[in-house]
Amino acid sequence: MAKTDSQIKWLRPSQLITFGLLLLLAIFVWWPIGSILKSTITTEAGFGFDHYRFALQSNSLWSPFKNSLYLGVTVGVLATLVGFILAYFTSFYRLPGAFLIRGLTYLSMVSPPFMLAIALIMLFGKQGILTQSFLLPLFNWAPEIYGFYGLVLIETLAYFCTSYLLLSSTFSSIDPILLEASYSQGASRMKTFWKVIFPLSLPSLFTSFLLIFIESLADFGNPLILSGNFKVLSVESYLKITGEYDTAGGSVLALALLLPCLLAYVIQKWVVSKKSFVTLTGKPSPSPRPQLKGLALVMASGLVVFTCLPILSLYSTVLFGAFVKTWGAGHEFTLLHIVNSLRETREAFLDSFLISGISAPISLVLGFIAALILLRSKASGKQLIEASSLLTFAVPGTVIGIGYILAFNDHPLLLTGTLWIIVALLAFRNLPLALQSVKNNLLQIDPSMEEGARSLGAGPTRVFAQIVTPLVAPGLISGFSYAFVKSITAISAIIFVVSGSWNLITVNILGFVETSHLSKASAICVVLMTLITVLLTSTQIFMPKERR
Amino acid sequence: MIEIQNVTRDFKTDSASFRALSSINLKFQKGRFHTLLGPSGCGKTTLLRLIAGFETPTTGDILHNGRSILSLESHQRGFPMVFQSYALFPHMTVFENIAYGLRVRSTPSNDVRRHVEEIAEKLQLTEHLFKLPMQLSGGQQQRVALARSLILKPEVLLFDEPLSNLDSRLRVLLREEIRSLQIQNGFTAIYVTHDQEEAMSMSDHVVVMNHGCVMQTGSPEQIYFRPETEFVARFLGDVNILSPTWLSQISFSLKDLDFINSDPKNYSIAVRPEQIYLSTSENALKGRLLKKMFLGHRTRLTLSLHQQKLVADVPAQEATGLQTGMEIGFVFAPKETALVRPSQPDKTYDSILEPDL
Numbered sequence: 049m050a051k052t053d054s055q056i057k058w059l060r061p062s063q064l065i066t067f068g069l070l071l072l073l074a075i076f077v078w079w080p081i082g083s084i085l086k087s088t089i090t091t092e093a094g095f096g097f098d099h100y101r102f103a104l105q106s107n108s109l110w111s112p113f114k115n116s117l118y119l120g121v122t123v124g125v126l127a128t129l130v131g132f133i134l135a136y137f138t139s140f141y142r143l144p145g146a147f148l149i150r151g152l153t154y155l156s157m158v159s160p161p162f163m164l165a166i167a168l169i170m171l172f173g174k175q176g177i178l179t180q181s182f183l184l185p186l187f188n189w190a191p192e193i194y195g196f197y198g199l200v201l202i203e204t205l206a207y208f209c210t211s212y213l214l215l216s217s218t219f220s221s222i223d224p225i226l227l228e229a230s231y232s233q234g235a236s237r238m239k240t241f242w243k244v245i246f247p248l249s250l251p252s253l254f255t256s257f258l259l260i261f262i263e264s265l266a267d268f269g270n271p272l273i274l275s276g277n278f279k280v281l282s283v284e285s286y287l288k289i290t291g292e293y294d295t296a297g298g299s300v301l302a303l304a305l306l307l308p309c310l311l312a313y314v315i316q317k318w319v320v321s322k323k324s325f326v327t328l329t330g331k332p333s334p335s336p337r338p339q340l341k342g343l344a345l346v347m348a349s350g351l352v353v354f355t356c357l358p359i360l361s362l363y364s365t366v367l368f369g370a371f372v373k374t375w376g377a378g379h380e381f382t383l384l385h386i387v388n389s390l391r392e393t394r395e396a397f398l399d400s401f402l403i404s405g406i407s408a409p410i411s412l413v414l415g416f417i418a419a420l421i422l423l424r425s426k427a428s429g430k431q432l433i434e435a436s437s438l439l440t441f442a443v444p445g446t447v448i449g450i451g452y453i454l455a456f457n458d459h460p461l462l463l464t465g466t467l468w469i470i471v472a473l474l475a476f477r478n479l480p481l482a483l484q485s486v487k488n489n490l491l492q493i494d495p496s497m498e499e500g501a502r503s504l505g506a507g508p509t510r511v512f513a514q515i516v517t518p519l520v521a522p523g524l525i526s527g528f529s530y531a532f533v534k535s536i537t538a539i540s541a542i543i544f545v546v547s548g549s550w551n552l553i554t555v556n557i558l559g560f561v562e563t564s565h566l567s568k569a570s571a572i573c574v575v576l577m578t579l580i581t582v583l584l585t586s587t588q589i590f591m592p593k594e595r596r
Numbered sequence: 597m598i599e600i601q602n603v604t605r606d607f608k609t610d611s612a613s614f615r616a617l618s619s620i621n622l623k624f625q626k627g628r629f630h631t632l633l634g635p636s637g638c639g640k641t642t643l644l645r646l647i648a649g650f651e652t653p654t655t656g657d658i659l660h661n662g663r664s665i666l667s668l669e670s671h672q673r674g675f676p677m678v679f680q681s682y683a684l685f686p687h688m689t690v691f692e693n694i695a696y697g698l699r700v701r702s703t704p705s706n707d708v709r710r711h712v713e714e715i716a717e718k719l720q721l722t723e724h725l726f727k728l729p730m731q732l733s734g735g736q737q738q739r740v741a742l743a744r745s746l747i748l749k750p751e752v753l754l755f756d757e758p759l760s761n762l763d764s765r766l767r768v769l770l771r772e773e774i775r776s777l778q779i780q781n782g783f784t785a786i787y788v789t790h791d792q793e794e795a796m797s798m799s800d801h802v803v804v805m806n807h808g809c810v811m812q813t814g815s816p817e818q819i820y821f822r823p824e825t826e827f828v829a830r831f832l833g834d835v836n837i838l839s840p841t842w843l844s845q846i847s848f849s850l851k852d853l854d855f856i857n858s859d860p861k862n863y864s865i866a867v868r869p870e871q872i873y874l875s876t877s878e879n880a881l882k883g884r885l886l887k888k889m890f891l892g893h894r895t896r897l898t899l900s901l902h903q904q905k906l907v908a909d910v911p912a913q914e915a916t917g918l919q920t921g922m923e924i925g926f927v928f929a930p931k932e933t934a935l936v937r938p939s940q941p942d943k944t945y946d947s948i949l950e951p952d953l
Contacts, residue, residue, distance in 0.1 A: 499650050500683035502670040503754070504697035504744065511671075518687045 062425040069418060070429055073436045075461070076476040080451025081306070081443065087299045087454050099296040108284070108297065113304050116265050116281040119196065120308070123203040124261040128253060130204065130355060131211025136245075137348045139219035140227075141340050144349055148356040153209040155363055158580045160537045160554050162269025162561075163573050164202050167362035168193055169273070170369055170566055177376045194276030202270050205359050207263050211256040218252040219245070251320050258316040262309045266444030268540030269554075273561055281305040282446040282540065289450060289544070299454070302447045313442030369570035385571035393556045393572060400553040403467065404535035407474035411531040412524060414475070415482025420516070422483075423490050424498075437480040445540030448477060453544050465547040473545055474535040481534060482527035489523025490516075522591055529587050533580055598624040598647060598752065598784065603656030605642055616642040617808045620656070624801075626751075629778050629785045631795040634805035635831070640788045641756060643805075647786060648754050649673050660752075671700075676745035677754040680761060682737045684729040690716075690740050691725040697748045715743045719773075735766045746777065753778075755787040759794065771798055792832045796820060804828050821868075825937045829866040836872070836906050837936065838865040845902045846881060848930075866934045869896065872908035872926050874915075880925035885918055899924060 091098045103109035138146040171178045172191050179190050192198070222245065230240040268282045275283055285301035288294045340348055369375050373382045390397070418437065421430050452473050456463035463469035497519070501511045517524075539554040546555050553576060560569035605617040617639045624630045632640035645651045647658060649670030657664050665673055676697065684693050691712055692699075698708045716722045719739045729737055738758055745753055755774075759767045775798045778785050789795055795802050796816040804811045804819055804827075812819055812828045823829035826837055843865060883899035883906060895915035899906045908926060918924065 494681050494683060496679040496681055496683040497685065499648070499670070500677065500679060500741075500744075501685070501696065502650075503648055503673075503675060503677040504748065505671050505674065505700045506696070507669075507671050510700065515685060 062421055062427045063429075065417060066421055066425075066427040066429050066433065069414065069421070069433055070436075072414070073433065073476070076472050077436060077440055077443075080448060080455040082451075083454035084299045084302050084306075084447065084451050087296050088303060090296070099300050103297060103300045108288075109300060109304060112279045112281045112284045112301065115196075115278055116305065117308060119199055119203070119278075119280060120261040120264040122200050123207060123264040124257045126200065126204045127208040127260045128211045128256045130208040131213075131256060132215050132249075132253060134208070134352060134355060135212050135215035135219055137352065139216055140245075141348065143340065143345075143352060145352045145356065148352065148360070149212060152356060152359055153213060155577075156206060156209045158533055158537070158577050158584070159363075160269070160557055160573055160576065161206070161267070161539060162273055162558070163366055164206055164359070164362050165198075165270045165273045166557075166561055166566060166569055166573070167365040167369075168198060168202055169561075170365050170375060170570070171362070175376065180376055194274055195278040198274045198276075199270060199278065199280075202274060203264050203267060205362070206270070207260045208355075210260055210263065214252050214256045214259075215249060218249050222248055254320045255316050258312045258320065261312050262442055262444075265305060265309055266446065266540065268444075268446055268543070269558065272558065282444060285446055285450065286543065289453075295450075295454065298450060302444075302450045305444050306447045309442045309444055310439065313439065317438060366570045366573050369567055370574040372567075375567055385567045386575060389560070389568040389571040390575065392568070393553060396551045396553045396556045399550055400536055403470050403474065403550070403552065404532050406467075407471045407535050408478065408528055408532040410471070410475035411478040411482040412528045415479050415484075415527055415531075416486050416520075416524065418479070418483050419486040419490055420512075422487065424495075437483050440477065440480050445477070445538065445542075446544075448473065449541035449544030452541070464545070465549065467550050469545045470542055470550055470552070473541055474538060477538070477541060478531040478534050481530045485527030485530060486520055486523045489520045493519050525587050525591055529584055533584070536576065536580060597626050597659075597661060598786070599659040599662075600624075600643070600647075601657045601659065603643075603646065603653045603658065605639075605646065605651065606654045615808055617646075617653075620810060622803060622810065622813070624784060624786055626784050627782045628800040629775065629798055630787065630801045630803065631799040632786065632788045632803050632805060633790070633792060633795040633831070634811075635790060638805040639808040640790075640803075640805050644677075644754055644756055644786060644788045647752075648675055648677050674748070674750060675752045675754050676748055676750050677756060678738070678741050678745055678758045680757040682729070682734075682741045682761075684737055684740055684744075686729055689726050689728060690721060690732070693729065693740055694721075694725075694743045694747055696744060701748075711747055712743075715747045719743050734762050735770060738762065738770060742774065742777070746781065749781070750783055752784045752786065755785065757788055757790070759789075760791075767794070774798065796832070804831060806831075821932075822934050823866055823936055824934075826864065826866070829934065829936050834869050834907060836867045836869065838867060838904065838906075840864065842902055842904045862938065863935050864938060866936045867906075867928050867932070869907045869909040870894070871932045872906060872910075872928050874908075874910055875925045875927045877925065877927070880927050882923050882925055885920050885922045885924050888915065888918060888920060897924070899926065 088099050089095055089097065100109075134149055137143050138149060170176055172183075172193050173179065174190060183189050183191065193201075226244055227240055230244050231237075235243065266282065268286070271278075271280045271283045272286070281301050281304055285298040285305065288301060289298035370385055371381055371383070372379045373384070418433050421427055422434055452469060453464060455461070456469050456472075463472065493516075498511050498515055501515045502508075506514070537554060538552075539558065542552055543555055543558070546552055553572060557569050557572050560566070560572070600620050600622040603617055603620045604615065607614045607616055620639075620643065632643060634640045642651060646653055649665070649668065649672075652666065658666055660673070685696070688696070694712045694715065695708045698711060703711075712725070713722070716725055719742060721736065721739055721743060724732055724736060724740075729740065732740065741758070758774075759770055762770065771794055774785075787795075787798065799816055801813065802816055802819050803813045806827055812824050814822075819828060820832050823832060823835075829835045829837065840862065848865075881901060883901035885897060886900050886905070887896075887898035889896040889898075890912065891909070893912065894909040895912045897908045897910060897915065897918070899908060906926075
């Protein structure tokens, strides 16, 4: 009647690692957030809600809160709609120009998150090239890009990729045989769309809306550049802390930002995703996608081009801006901006790559361990790891950044001003990305592969080294690349923790924008994106070939 | 010999607890071919995984040659397993897959090469040794999985429905191959399947399971011709289950069965279709022919007598003149029938013999 000695032996190491991981998450994820809460209820008298009362009375809380939600909902709806339409046409029909959209999703991944805003200023700002040479002379009109409308435009263009990717994967998992079944029952294409495709994609539509809502709320770079008098929470909390040195007031705003994000995420994770009909098991049978004809073709391709071209022209604006002598005046080719800006930001460039080079491997290793614990061990507390890592997706960078300066400003963990506060922030911020990437890969591996190896006599260490690791290599590589790129382009959280001795390149770009050195800002953006592309291409070389 | 002693396995989910195996006692004799047979969800795979060490019993013990192996982890037990999904390592060549177990045991590489080539020859894999698994057909992949296990010269080999993913022709071919390898090498095979034909054609010893319990064990002939329960009778093939009420209508007494002593109540009689013979004798039973279906080597007749349908498989030439609607004389021999306990009605395995009237 031996009560399974073997199970306990297996458990011991993984249980220990689970506790260790939870401890790290507690220190580097939950303690900072807790510190924000603490700072809002700490007054000179000790404990109280004075900061909240003050924030409500002075209207410094309510108006940005309303603005942020208004912006989030608007962008959520618009970007979801755009992504839905594009995903629908490219998934179900053969369409020229579909590659354009893939190119855009790539660009949006590797570019600093506020790059489109720079381009918008270069085109339509008061000194913008289109304003000066076209709109003012002909219509005597200068568009007001600073404020709500500019933000809606830029965020929609930046975030429709989220919706596009999500809905494309939903559409591609709808077995075409369902559509054929519907046609064979006599339903028209229109009817099939409303009765089959639309209901099946409804959960993904909600998910997409909620995720974009969170992205918009959490956005920091675009509002910082474009919001003008339209105040939003992320920027206001930053200004409160760095401008007015009002830490508690900024913390109140950060909490007001955190709550709707968490709420939206919880709804998405535990309500909407439960309603999903589309199963991702099995490969849908391949069926030739029909070619649209006549007017439909023109309209559909027109739609794709109409959406993609403005975004592409924004990206090209940055590219041109980096290489012409004086934007709007002298358009001869020059490398001067590249050379000058590189000279000025050399340190920040090196710091960015150094810090990402340290933090991404940490994210990867911790993510790999967490994925193994989640999917292959019986350790208790693993649900807590999963929940923690999922919820960090919903925490806006601004909140994390404020949390870090509050939490690591004092002994025993005095990290402020060091390299390590930036490394820790990025490592734990990107851990969930690495975790998801490895986890998705691990889910595809038949557990009998590992059981087979064990039944042939291989111990746990050997199975891990010879079977699991090579098989999840693609997930490890993509998880690393993703974490690395996200570290390099991060802005909202790290802007709080950079210091004189450790500065990052994205912060430098923002600095150039604020001082209206747009050519230099463009030049760095271009260099940064080129470097990231080179890096991503070279990781593809290590990617093992498809084996199944 | 492997002994399962009083093994129970419960699976707990958040809300419910599910008993996959309840108080199993079994002995697997050394060097013989054992099959665990049953419908899906009967616990046969769980039992196999307990022996392999991938699961642990909730209570009970598992012995190998008299010693408990519960404290050994799967890789310390030395029972290689052949899986339904083959479970070949996709990043290794066929050679490295087969050599894996020897490499784990730090065998010198000269010996590894010799052994791999030897076994590859035996299983017709020589020309594929330096391919990746994905370049092979399903049948070849399963041969590699077999070779990978056999190369360790194990005392016990475990099979988890290894042929289910193959087409029927290959299935028959490979099961003959596995059986002859087992006889040549003398390992103890424990083989899980839901296919009764596979079980009967390969095994020395069949364990029929349902709902986490052992229903019956014995040689293939024993469980086919002498099922103890309606479930076993039906699971092993088509069968007519004749109730005591009906039997009394044809004046058939259970006392006529020479293999039982007392007259058990509520027991039914199981008669296989091929055990019903056409007869022109005076004493033969007379049934109406409802349906006739030509199967090639046999013809299947559906007869009706006293509201009971009976299915008979008779030699095709005997059935040539028969037309539906005719009265037909038939007999069955009491000593060929089996006495079966009624079991819980199990919808999935109701045979085709009880269609709606």
